[in-house]
Amino acid sequence: MIKVGGSLGDDMSRACADIAALVGQGSSVVVVHGGGAESDRVARELGRPPRYLTARDGRRSRYTDAAALDALTLGMLGRVKPPLVVELLRLGVRAVGLSGVDGGLVTARRTPPARVVLDGEPRVVRDDLSGRITSVDPHLVRTLLAGGYTPVVSPPALDPEVGPLNVDADRFAARLAVALDADWLIVLSNVPGLLRDPDDPSSLVAEVPCDDLTAHLELAGGRMKVKLRSAGEARLAGVPHVVLADGRGPSPVLAARAGTGTTFVGGAA
Template sequence: MTVSQTRTVVIKVGGGEGIDLGAFADQFAALVRSGVRAVLVHGGSHETNVLSEKLGHPPRTITSPSGHTSRRTDRATLEIFEMVYCGKVNKGIVEQLRAKGIDAIGLSGIDGGLWTGERKTAIRAVEDGATVIIRDDLSGRVTSVDAALLDLLLGAGRTPVLTPPAVTADGVAINVDADRAAALTAVALRADELLLLSNVPGVLRDPADRSSLIVSTAEAGLDAVREAAKGRMKNKVLAAEEATEGGVARVVIGCANGPTALADALAGRGTLFEGVRA
């Protein structure tokens, strides 16, 4: 894998079912060894769903009137979320990277106030065809990133492995979308590239047909990409827009699976965003 050593790349790998994090860690380690300043952000949704079921607190999803989906986060859900994201998944990735000679350090957005955010005090959601207001949810969005802390770690040869939750100014943990957190992290670091990788090849015109990939916003137009995005993919498209509008030159929404997944994404294979403006 040949990439300029002066490049800064933020990579978000999803936590959906079917993603081989072990194989991905091999590719990520090779990228770091090539000299790239790389930051890894990860999810953990599938593992969280599994543990939630085992603990008798099944996952619930909120769908906004615009079609964006998120996890319903009460206090019990947040505690399960932290067990999986900050514990099992984060430390598992760090362990794998350290075994490959990468000086990885695992942090949540809470640690050191790395990701500071605002809690949503009222969420509009669609339930049984009606719009309702939810006021007790512990979710929100990242509003600032401690880029100085990340630069300090990267300058010392450490590789940050980051995960939600974030923290409010008054010290309350909040569930945040990892794709959008990764986008803001890329903007804060003035990254050259942001990769948003999951278990699908990119934005599909038909979610049931993997061959219906939209290869770039330049080819299809941003409006067509927005229209094609369904469910969680809407959040990825929004994150891609936020990153490019913040100065990130390239964003790729692509697949995390396969022996050359990371190299493919770095080569622009997936759905490529360049110079997007709203």
């Protein structure tokens, strides 16, 4: 399982070359991607600049009303996924693009109404179309893998009563890796891994013990906190090899498998 962050942009081609090499060696590979940055660009192009909620505990998240979900879906499925699939096809990989909605692959429950701060004003938000993943049915992905295809998967997920929902792509990748009994979960982004000092790449934390995850969460900020928590949960749930790594360098996937980045140790695996 390889998760590529939407922030990588053109750097995704380096990961694609490694994926092609692994597939050529007979490995079964599933690719998960995000796309928040591209979705934000789509939203601005449509005259709907992204908006964010601040919860009572201080957590900040994307406000996903119907218009924002539309932009998010266009960004994920219309801007990020097609070039990724095309690049893999160019490299000889039989890539197939999917979302969590397809085949009921990933289901979620809509976030209930909550009191938040939106646009600087406290209010109760009732129309947010985001949610938490509740289950993963890996049958469709397993079928494609058995047929020699490489699934390229992303949010949204499906709430059977509401429809598509925005869910976090890192949690999406972690839950799918667990459901597939994956040997590896490699999460690539535009940083070397968990850093003690965000401005100093040499401050990389090489290993994170899962029994000390809470202490390491204090080092993380923003998106890295979610990546750290999701990766730790995947390791605790039985994925043997979990790594947060830099997707910008040469051969980022193979480098992560060789030990670069932040590796999660301990837990159930």
